[in-house]
Amino acid sequence: MAEEVKAPPANFKVTIDNITIEVAPGTTVLNAARQIGGDVAPPAMCYYSKLQGSGGKCRTCLVEVAAGSTADPRPMPKLVPSCRTNVMDGMVVKNITSERVIDARNGVVEFLLLNHPLDCPICDQAGECHLQDLGYSHGKEGTRYEFERRTFEKEDIGPYIQLHMTRCILCYRCTYVADQLTDKRVHGILDRGDHAEISTYISKAIDNDFSGNMIDVCPVGALTDKTFRFKNRVWFTKPIDAHRDCDNPKCCGKATLWLRGDDVYRVTTRKDEWGEVQSYDGKPGWICNTCRFDKKKTSDWVIEGPTKINRHSVIAQGHYENGVIPKDTTKEVMGGRAPKLLMDIHSVSEVNPNK
């Protein structure tokens, strides 16, 4: 009797941290976990769903496969990168429920921070930095590294981007942008090991219509927008969704404007909850340099409304759209009089005297 050949199921069942979900075959463990959402989704520093071939390098998304599949339920001996491992039907994955994973991830965070300065107070990525978030969730209170860190001179790569190689964690995302999105790739990885660095080929500048997207994919503050550097802190600005009719066919024309008052401080792509550029009609919503760097007036754009942001995000600070400001009752209780200061600090302090 011929052996019965079973057709593969239309969907694979995968259990991640005790939550079972059905996903299409070919889905990675990371993307399956993202469909569940929340803490079940492993962090990712180098994976970027819109960049082909990205992922697998930073090792922050390592997970434990407790059962390979229904057909072969043996566990995988090593932790696997969830961003590059496809789900199998019946697979059982442990992310935050695995002590091994947490231990390994703590190690990865420590490794990533060996040569990444904690200069968050002056870094333009502060508030939007994935490594900052990862450090808070998986880092230790102190470092065990006591040697000199590697440092680099800042490098202007083109008119719009400054590279702080000192902050770079070599996630390779910007090189994938260069490969897949821009016409003229002139930068890449030089050298190897912990001497490796992102740089331009024989001092050439990055100069093409979509180079600005490299800034958006950088998970840390290594590639910064020269038109925004040190102009403001991200949590003081207000993100607004806007679009314009861009004549560049590769540009989606949908962006986020970061306002302070009515001034547009910077323009970025619109990002999803994973910090990745949002897709429109199945296409990643990259924007061109004209939209990003040259359209800095609200009149250049059609304003759609406030950008939805996670209320736990630092960007949400100071943006209580519907918040109720407590009523100041001082005057009422004082019969309409303004309070009188009993003492002016400047009159008694020698520091910064009020002269």
Place this chain on the structure above:
Amino acid sequence: MGRKLLLDKANVPGIRSFEVYRREGGYRSVEKALKMSEADIVEEVKKSGLRGRGGAGFPTGMKWSFIAKPEGVPRHLVVNADESEPGTFKDRYLMEFIPHILIEGMIVSSFALGSNVSYIYIRGEYAWIVDILEEAIAEAKQHGFLGNNILGSGFNCEIYVQRGAGAYICGEETALIESLEGKRGNPRIKPPFPAVKGVWERPTVVNNVETIAAVVPIINEGGEEYAKIGVGKSTGTKLISACGNINKPGIYEIDMTISVEEFIYSDEYCGGIPNGKKLKACIPGGSSVPILPANLLLTTAKGEKRMMNYESLADGGFATGTMMGSGGFIVMDEDQCIVRHTLSLARFYHHESCGQCSPCREGTGWMEKILKKIEYGKGEIKDIDLLWDIQRKIEGNTICPLGDAAAWPVAAAIRHFRDEFEWHVLNPEESQKRNYGLAHYADPIHVPSAV
């Protein structure tokens, strides 16, 4: 004296030339193989029990049977001659003195795998061997053993030699493939495995030089005959490159039934340790495999004599055993400093890390710095524990085995020689007094005085 299959004609004058090699029975396996089917050759290799000689020891026949065979898609054989593991120099000898055995093995293997274009990826430092191989390829072609319609069989095969640019990581099969394609030699993330998508995204088998050379006696004498040599799953002969504190360093072909003690002390092999010094330790399979102290080297965890084969060397796991690896046998006498040797290895792996994944990129450099600190008498006891923790966080968490290769020597050194690390910490002045004449280690160690 053990039987020799690869080096039996090594001392024949002029064996490097096609005429002499052919006169001595060379290329018989090609004549035989071309009359067999591809499947039969793979079956013979399976029967032989041949395990990959590059270090991992994976069964070769099984690896060959994994190769995908999509209709109309070419397949490739790539010979890994990027012999960069410190302590391993066996392939160099084989290619330099008997190049035709590799070419002969490649023709047979290419036929079995259906590869019409095969490559030898050789480390750039072996520049002179490239010329030797290219001459051998030209001779084989001239005599009808390469090119179109080999010996009238209808089988076409070309072999190209590709030089690497001198990176250890390019010995890892996927990094080798990247480099062969002209790209930066970074390991690929598996899957897909090379057997499905290798060179030019085509099904590819990557085998070590010695592995492919061993195919010649397997086809000549049959897989079963080959399997009779050796013991258990360690069949056939193995080339060992012996170095360090021994009287007779060199390349030895052993049949894996001899003991480690016999290999070190007998006149037939290493000839003992110079000046009657005591054996302290040995790295038996190339620098990446764990070091073993003398007592565990000569006796297994079960209390039996340690033999020169895959199973016996690995007995008890890494707690009491090590690995056969590539066969780079490094012997250390009682005067050797384990901390210094471990530093030397850590320095190498730090230098050679490709930098793709964070644990290897950052961890290898960190380990080197701590080892340097300890070796130069500036270490603390907590540094030894820190080293242990770092290697633990690297092992198994990297894209390719270079992370493991960097972690294992450190782990084994601490496991077996912790007292020596502590001596360095507790006797800083004596540590600093020692001078090995290593000028390149003399650069200052950047340790803040406050820590």
